[in-house]
Amino acid sequence: MPIKQLYHSVKLEKDKCVGCTTCLKRCPMECIRVRNGKASILYELCIDCGVCVQICPHHAKVAQTDSINSIFRFEHRIALPAPTLYGQFRNVPSVDNVMSALLRIGFNDVFEVARAADIVSATMRDLLKTTTVRPLISSACPAVVALIQIRFPELLPNVANVLSPKEVAAMLAKKEYSKAHGVPIEEIGAFFITPCPAKMASIHSGRSTYVDGAISIQDIYGLLSSNLKHEVPEFIRQKPHASWQGVNWANYGGECAALRRNNLLSVDGIHNVIHVLEEIENGRLDDLEFFEGSACTGGCVGGALVFENPFVARNSLRKLIERMQVGDAQAAAELELPPDEVLMMQPWGPRPSITLSDNISDAITMMDKIEGLTKTFKGLDCGSCGSPTCRSLAEDIVKGYATELDCVFKLKEKVEALARQMVDLTNLY
Amino acid sequence: MTSGENQTFQEVRTVERSNFAAAGQISSYYKNVLKKLGVHSGVVRRVAIASYEAEINLAIHSWGGSMALTIYPDRIHLLIQDVGPGIADVDRAMQEGYSTASEEVRMLGFGAGMGLPNMRRCSDAFEISSAVGAGTTVNMDFNLLQEQPQEQ
Numbered sequence: 001m002p003i004k005q006l007y008h009s010v011k012l013e014k015d016k017c018v019g020c021t022t023c024l025k026r027c028p029m030e031c032i033r034v035r036n037g038k039a040s041i042l043y044e045l046c047i048d049c050g051v052c053v054q055i056c057p058h059h060a061k062v063a064q065t066d067s068i069n070s071i072f073r074f075e076h077r078i079a080l081p082a083p084t085l086y087g088q089f090r091n092v093p094s095v096d097n098v099m100s101a102l103l104r105i106g107f108n109d110v111f112e113v114a115r116a117a118d119i120v121s122a123t124m125r126d127l128l129k130t131t132t133v134r135p136l137i138s139s140a141c142p143a144v145v146a147l148i149q150i151r152f153p154e155l156l157p158n159v160a161n162v163l164s165p166k167e168v169a170a171m172l173a174k175k176e177y178s179k180a181h182g183v184p185i186e187e188i189g190a191f192f193i194t195p196c197p198a199k200m201a202s203i204h205s206g207r208s209t210y211v212d213g214a215i216s217i218q219d220i221y222g223l224l225s226s227n228l229k230h231e232v233p234e235f236i237r238q239k240p241h242a243s244w245q246g247v248n249w250a251n252y253g254g255e256c257a258a259l260r261r262n263n264l265l266s267v268d269g270i271h272n273v274i275h276v277l278e279e280i281e282n283g284r285l286d287d288l289e290f291f292e293g294s295a296c297t298g299g300c301v302g303g304a305l306v307f308e309n310p311f312v313a314r315n316s317l318r319k320l321i322e323r324m325q326v327g328d329a330q331a332a333a334e335l336e337l338p339p340d341e342v343l344m345m346q347p348w349g350p351r352p353s354i355t356l357s358d359n360i361s362d363a364i365t366m367m368d369k370i371e372g373l374t375k376t377f378k379g380l381d382c383g384s385c386g387s388p389t390c391r392s393l394a395e396d397i398v399k400g401y402a403t404e405l406d407c408v409f410k411l412k413e414k415v416e417a418l419a420r421q422m423v424d425l426t427n428l429y
Numbered sequence: 430m431t432s433g434e435n436q437t438f439q440e441v442r443t444v445e446r447s448n449f450a451a452a453g454q455i456s457s458y459y460k461n462v463l464k465k466l467g468v469h470s471g472v473v474r475r476v477a478i479a480s481y482e483a484e485i486n487l488a489i490h491s492w493g494g495s496m497a498l499t500i501y502p503d504r505i506h507l508l509i510q511d512v513g514p515g516i517a518d519v520d521r522a523m524q525e526g527y528s529t530a531s532e533e534v535r536m537l538g539f540g541a542g543m544g545l546p547n548m549r550r551c552s553d554a555f556e557i558s559s560a561v562g563a564g565t566t567v568n569m570d571f572n573l574l575q576e577q578p579q580e581q
Contacts, residue, residue, distance in 0.1 A: 154470035278457060281474060282481040283547070355467035360573070361436040361502045363466040368438045395465075 006351075007204035009048050009063045009197035012039055016060035021383035023052035023061055028270045029150070033396070034386035044353040047146035048201040049270050049295045050304030063197035063305055066213035068220055071106055074189030074212070076181070078173045079107040080166055083114040083242070083250040084195040084300040085217055085224075086320055087313035092228055094323065095247070099236050101227035102193070105220060111173030113192070114242030116165040117249040119172075121258035123162055123342040128261065128289060135265070135280060135288035136160050138255055142202035143295035144273055145348065152277050153350035158291075161344045165249065166192045166199065168342055170210035191215055195250075195303030198295060221307040244321040251314055252299030255292045266292040268299055356399070370394045377407060384408045438462075438500040444487035452488050455496055456481040466500065468573060475551040476505060476571055482544045483509045483567065489534050490514075491565070505571040507552075515561040523549065523557070 019037040031045035032052065039060070052061040071077045079102040086098055099110040120140070128136060137158045139145055148155050163171075170190040178185050194200050194214040203211045248254035252268035265288055267276045273293035279285050296302035301317065302310035357363040370391070377390035385406040387393035396402035405411050440462075442455050459480050463473045480496065487494045487509065494511030516522050522529075525546045530539060545567075549555040554570035 151464070154474040156470075278453070278460075281460065281477050282453065282456060283478040284481075350470070352467075354464055356465050358467065360466060360468075364436050364438045364500055364502065367462060367466060367500075371438070371440060 006043070007201055007206075008041075008043050008046055009065065009200040009204075010041065010046060010050065010053060011062050011064050012041060013060050013062055014038055016058045018058055018060075020057070023056055024383050024386070024388050025381075026051055026055050027388065028274060029147075030388045030392055032388065033401075034383075035401075044351075045150060047143045047150065047295075048196075048198040049143040049147075050197045051270060053197060053304040063200065063216065065194060065197070065200050065216040065219065065305065066191070068106065068215055068223070070213055071189055071191050071215070074187065076109075076177060076183055076188040077107045078109045078111055078170075078177060078188060078190045079103075079193060080111055080113050080169045080173065080190055080211070081193045082166070082195050082199075082217075082300060083112070083117065083247045083317070084303065084306060084313070085193050086247060087250055087301055087317035088217060088221060088306060088308045089225065089228060090308075090312070090316055092316075092320070094232075095241065095320065096232040096236050097228050098224070099239075100230055100232045101224040103233065103236070104227040104230060105223045107191075109173070109177055110236070110239075111169050111176070111190075112242045112246070113165045113169045114246035114249060115240065116167075116169035116172065116246075117255075118243050118246040118258070119168055119342060120162055120165050121245065121255065124160060124255075124290075125259055125261075127160060127162065128259065133158050134286055135291045137280075138290070138292040139348070140164055140249070140255055140292070141198070141294050143196070143198035143270065144293040145202075146198070146351065147270070147273065147295075148277065149348065149351040150353055151274070152281060153352075155277065155280060156348045156350060158280075159348045161347055163342050163344055164199075164202070165246075166203075166211055167208060170208075170212075171341070174210060189213070193217060193220070195300045195306045196296065197304055216305040217303075218305050218307050241324075244324045247317065247321055247324070250300045250317055252294040252296075253292070254299065256290060259290060261289055263287065263289040264292070265290070266294070268294040268302070269297045270295040356395075366398050369398045373397060373404075376410075378409050382408070436502055438466075439497065441495055441497040443495045444484055444491075444493065446488065446491060446493045448488055452485055453481060455484050459498055462498075462500075463505070468505075472505070472571055472573060476507070479548045479551040479569055479571075480507060482547045483507070483569075485539055486544045487511055489530055489539055494564070501573075503572070503574050504553075505573065507567075507569040507571075509565075509567040509569075511564045511566075513562065513564045515564055516559040517561050519557055519559050 017038045019034050023039055024032045024034055029045045029047055031042040032039055050063060053063050086095055102110050139160045139162055148159060173190055174185050174188045177188050189212045190210055192211050192214045195217050200214040203214050245258040248257060253266040256264040256266045267273050298310040298314060301313040356366045373394035374391045379390050381389040385393050387396050393402060397404060456477055460473055460477050491511035492513045497508040499506040521527050523545050552569035553572045556568040559565040
C-alpha cells in the first residue's frame with residue numbers, strides 16, 4: 001500500500017510569529033520548536049488539534065481550510081453541517097433555519113452530520129454487543145485518533161473501526177442526491193462545515209472517500225448569520241431530521257449518551273485525554289466498555305474554528321435540543337444504512353514517528369546520551385532554548401538539531417568561563 | 430549510567446512510601462523511553478502494566494524502594510527492590526485476589542490482589558525473593574526479539 005504524505009491543516013504565518021514560547025509550551029505533542037526566532041512544526045508529530053491556533057497571542061498559527069468559493073467547482077453542492085454549527089447562533093428558532101441559510105450561501109442541498117451521528121451511534125451500540133475489546137475507543141475525534149496512532153499505538157486495536165459521522169453523511173448525501181436528481185456521484189461535491197483543523201486534516205489525508213472539502217465555521221459565520229431569517233423551503237422541512245442525540249454529539253459526552261450503556265467514560269481536553277489513555281495503557285480501565293475522548297474543551301463546540309464561546313454554544317444547543325421532538329428519530333435513521341457500510345475496511349494503523357533510530361542498538365546509545373545530557377540541565381523547562389523541555393532539548397542535541405549552548409544557563413556558564421580566562425590572560429602581563 | 434559501547438541503557442529511580450501523587454510517573458517515563466527506542470507496542474504495553482503495578486506496590490506496601498530499568502538490544506530487565514517489610518508468604522502473595530492492602534488503600538482503587546500476578550503474567554521471566562525484615566526483590570525480563578512488528 002502506498003504511503004501517502006500526510007496533509008496538515010495547522011500552519012505558521014511566519015511574518016506574524018515573534019518567536020515567543022506560548023505555543024511551544026502548550027503543544028500536547030511537544031512538536032513545536034522555536035529556531036532562528038520563529039516557531040516551526042515537526043509535522044510527523046502534529047495531530048492538528050489546534051491548541052496552538054487557539055492560544056497564539058499573535059495569531060501566527062492558523063488552520064488552513066477550503067474557501068467557500070471552492071465549492072463552486074461542482075455543479076451540485078451539498079453542505080454537511082457539523083451539529084456544532086447549530087450552537088453558533090443565539091436564539092435560532094430551529095435547525096431548519098441554519099440549513100436554509102446554507103442554501104442561500106451557495107449549496108443546493110444539506111445533509112445533517114448529526115443524522116449520520118445517529119447512524120454511527122446505532123452501529124456502535126451493535127459493535128459493543130459483539131466485540132470483546134475493552135474499552136472500545138471512539139474514532140470520532142480525528143485528533144485523538146492521530147494521538148493514539150503516534151503515542152499509543154498499542155491501543156489501536158481498541159479503536160472502533162467505524163466511519164466518522166461526516167464520512168457517513170457524505171456517503172448518504174451523495175447517494176440520496178444522485179438518486180433524487182439523476183446525476184452521477186462524481187458531479188456532486190460534499191463539503192463538511194468544520195469546527196476544527198483536525199477534521200480538515202482527516203479529510204485531506206487520504207482516508208476520506210466522499211467528503212470533498214471542509215469549510216471553517218468561522219469563515220462562513222457572518223454570511224450565515226445574515227441569512228437566518230428567511231423562509232424555510234418546503235423540501236428542507238420534509239427532510240428526515242437528526243434526533244436530539246445526534247445533535248448532542250457536538251458536546252463532549254454526546255456520543256456516550258447515545259450508547260445507552262452504563263460503564264462509559266467521556267473526557268474532554270487533549271491533556272486530559274492523554275492522562276486517561278495512559279490509565280488505559282496501564283491496564284487500569286480494562287472493565288470500561290467505551291471511551292470517548294474529545295481533544296477540545298467541551299467537545300466539538302470548543303474547536304479552534306468555531307465562532308461562539310464554547311460554553312455559550314453549549315447553552316444554545318441545549319435550548320435547541322429542548323425544542324426538538326424527543327421522539328425516536330434514530331430508529332428511522334437506522335433503517336437507511338446497513339451497519340456494515342459504516343464499518344471501515346482498513347483498520348487504523350500506527351504513525352511511526354517518535355523512534356530515535358531504526359536500529360535498536362543505536363537508539364539505546366542515543367537514549368543513553370539523552371538521559372546523561374538531560375541531567376546536566378537545570379530542569380526548569382523554560383523553553384528559552386526553543387525546545388519545550390530540557391529533555392526535548394537533550395533529544396534535539398543528540399539528533400543534531402540543536403547545541404548545548406542553546407540553553408541560556410549553559411551559555412551563561414560558558415561566557416563566565418570565557419571571561420575568567422580573559423581575566424587570567426590579562427593578569428599574565 | 431553505563432557506557433554506550435555495551436549498548437545498554439540503565440536508569441534507576443526511587444519510589445517513596447505512600448507517595449500516591451507520584452505513582453505512575455516511572456512507568457510513564459519507561460513507556461516514553463521504550464517508544465523512542467522503537468520497541469514493539471505489545472512489549473511496551475506489557476512493561477507499562479508490570480512497571481505500573483510494581484510502582485504502586487512499592488508505594489502501597491513497602492517502606493520505600495527503587496526500580497532499575499536496563500535495556501539491552503534483545504531484552505529489557507526490570508529490578509525492583511525495597512527496604513522492607515518483606516512478604517511473609519510469597520506463594521500466597523502470588524495468588525490472584527490475595528491482598529494485604531489496607532481499607533484506605535482499597536478506597537483509592539488499589540489493593541485488588543492482582544499486582545504480583547499481573548507482573549508475572551506480563552513478563553517473560555519473573556523471579557521474586559522476600560524475607561520479613563529484609564525486604565523484597567523482584568526481577569523481570571521482557572524479550573525484545575520474539576514479537577514481530579505489527580502489520581500496517
